[in-house]
Amino acid sequence: xxxxxxxxxxxxxxxxxxxxxxxxxxxxxxxxxxxxxxxxxxxxxxxxxxxxxxxxxxxxxxxxxxxxxxxxxxxxxxxxxxxxxxxxxxxxxxxxxxxxxxxxxxxxxxxxxxxxxxxxxxxxxxxxxxxxxxxxxxxxxxxxxxxxxxxxxxxxxxxxxxxxxxxxxxxxxxxxxxxxxxxxxxxxxxxxxxxxxxxxxxxxxxxxxxxxxxxxxxxxxxxxxxxxxxxxxxxxxxxxxxxxxxxxxxxxxxxxxxxxxxxxxxxxxxxxxxxxxxxxxxxxxxxxxxxxxxxxxxxxxxxxxxxxxxxxxxxxxx
Numbered sequence: 001x002x003x004x005x006x007x008x009x010x011x012x013x014x015x016x017x018x019x020x021x022x023x024x025x026x027x028x029x030x031x032x033x034x035x036x037x038x039x040x041x042x043x044x045x046x047x048x049x050x051x052x053x054x055x056x057x058x059x060x061x062x063x064x065x066x067x068x069x070x071x072x073x074x075x076x077x078x079x080x081x082x083x084x085x086x087x088x089x090x091x092x093x094x095x096x097x098x099x100x101x102x103x104x105x106x107x108x109x110x111x112x113x114x115x116x117x118x119x120x121x122x123x124x125x126x127x128x129x130x131x132x133x134x135x136x137x138x139x140x141x142x143x144x145x146x147x148x149x150x151x152x153x154x155x156x157x158x159x160x161x162x163x164x165x166x167x168x169x170x171x172x173x174x175x176x177x178x179x180x181x182x183x184x185x186x187x188x189x190x191x192x193x194x195x196x197x198x199x200x201x202x203x204x205x206x207x208x209x210x211x212x213x214x215x216x217x218x219x220x221x222x223x224x225x226x227x228x229x230x231x232x233x234x235x236x237x238x239x240x241x242x243x244x245x246x247x248x249x250x251x252x253x254x255x256x257x258x259x260x261x262x263x264x265x266x267x268x269x270x271x272x273x274x275x276x277x278x279x280x281x282x283x284x285x286x287x288x289x290x291x292x293x294x295x296x297x298x299x300x301x302x303x304x305x306x307x308x309x310x311x312x313x314x315x316x317x318x
Contacts, residue, residue, distance in 0.1 A: 004042050009033070011182035012173040014165055019131070026130040029194065029311040033186040038097065045097070048133040049115075054141035055227075056132075057093065057124045060191055061184065062156035063148040064209035067243060069093040069124050071212075072144060074242070075224050076120055079235045083110075084242070096125040126185050129194045130311065140203045142227065145195045148209035150188065150302050151286040151295055154178050175294055179301055189302060193310050213283045216240055 005020040017039050018031045057072055059065045066089065073092050074084060084092070091109050094102040094117070103109055111117040125132065136143070158174040161184065174183065181187035198204050205226045212219050220239055224231035231239070286295065 002043070003046055005031075006039055006042075007031075008036070009182075011177045011180075013161055013169050013177045013183055016182075016184065021130045026311070028309065029128070029130040030187050030190050030309040032128050032131060032191075033182060033184055035184060041097070042131070045127065045131055046134055048096075048135070050133050050135035050139040050141055051119060051121065052139045052141055053120045054139075055120050055122045056096070056136070056141060056143045057122065057146070058132075058143055058195065059126065059146040059148075060153060060157075060188060061126050062153050062160055064146045064207075064212060065124050065126070067209075067212060068144060068146050068207065069122065070243060071220065071223055071239060072227070073122055074235075074239055075220075075227050075229050075231060076122060078229070079238070081238060081242070093122040093124050096123040097127065128185065128191050129198070143198075143201070143204040144207065144223070144226070145198070145204060146207045146209060146212075147192060147196070149283070149286070150192075151290060151298050152209075152283065153188075154298060155286045155289050157183065171289070172291060175291070175298075179297065187309075189305075190309055190311070193308065197310065210283055216243065 003022055005022055007018045009016050009018050011033075015036055016033045017036050019034055019038075019042060020031045021027070021029060055072060055076060057065050057069045059068070070084075070089060070093075073089075074081070077083065087108055087110060090102045094114060099114055103112055103114070114121065114123075154175060155171075157178070158171055161174065162168060177183045178186070178188065181189075185191060196206070198206075205223070207219060207222075217236060217240070220231055220236050290298075
């Protein structure tokens with residue numbers, strides 16, 4: 001018997017599936033919009049064998065997970081800058097939803113499967129809370145969740161989805177889908193709120209893209225403390241230099257072109273679309289691109305908590 005109710009859907013931006021988790025614990029959570037090829041993977045997500053020393057980097061697409069995963073990898077791997085520079089980011093931190101992008105098809109990998117990876121395994125996921133592996137709540141690995149201004153997320157997400165889509169759509173098309181909870185990984189507000197309902201969960205660290213941009217020194221030390229590592233001033237400076245946006249953007253190991261090519265060819269074998277995976281990274285960059293009136297529209301929409309399906313409050317669970 002399936003653990004999920006799955007419906008096919010479509011929107012201005014892409015075809016998709018709508019996924020409802022049927023387990024009693026998650027029955028009050030909303031349906032999630034996901035790529036169509038995730039349908040056959042959902043059971044494997046829920047039943048994935050978690051290790052207590054795993055580390056998950058979590059967040060809605062384009063919220064800063066790439067920058068955070070690099071910071072976490074450096075600290076968790078005791079500042080091994082040689083390996084850092086030798087392997088693609090996606091080969092070091094596995095994309096949980098589609099691990100083959102990170103593992104067996106690459107020329108240079110650190111492992112051929114998640115099971116073969118040495119601990120601590122680092123995995124990045126954009127899944128909503130209710131679709132994460134069940135053993136996360138019993139094994140209690142470390143979770144780092146990053147959030148970002150929804151206006152910046154919307155602009156960056158639009159450019160990403162447009163690069164992946166077999167058809168083109170306009171920014172206004174995307175924004176209407178975003179506000180209608182019809183883009184990938186939506187509904188956005190519930191996605192964020194259900195992660196923010198985890199503040200007292202002992203192994204989760206909440207961060208924002210804006211605080212990383214404003215005071216990276218503080219975030220480096222915060223992540224170091226969370227992972228039980230001491231970050232020296234010398235290593236902190238190396239990390240800051242590595243994470244400078246211009247360095248990340250120009251570095252081939254961060255461009256994610258391998259995974260993008262695999263994804264596009266799974267949709268269309270003849271695709272030659274390219275992607276600028278690391279685009280701008282500017283806090284408030286939405287001001288240059290959002291059509292008139294949409295900034296206020298998104299702010300009001302995000303602040304409106306009426307009729308939100310927020311699941312349950314983890315703090316009150318026994």
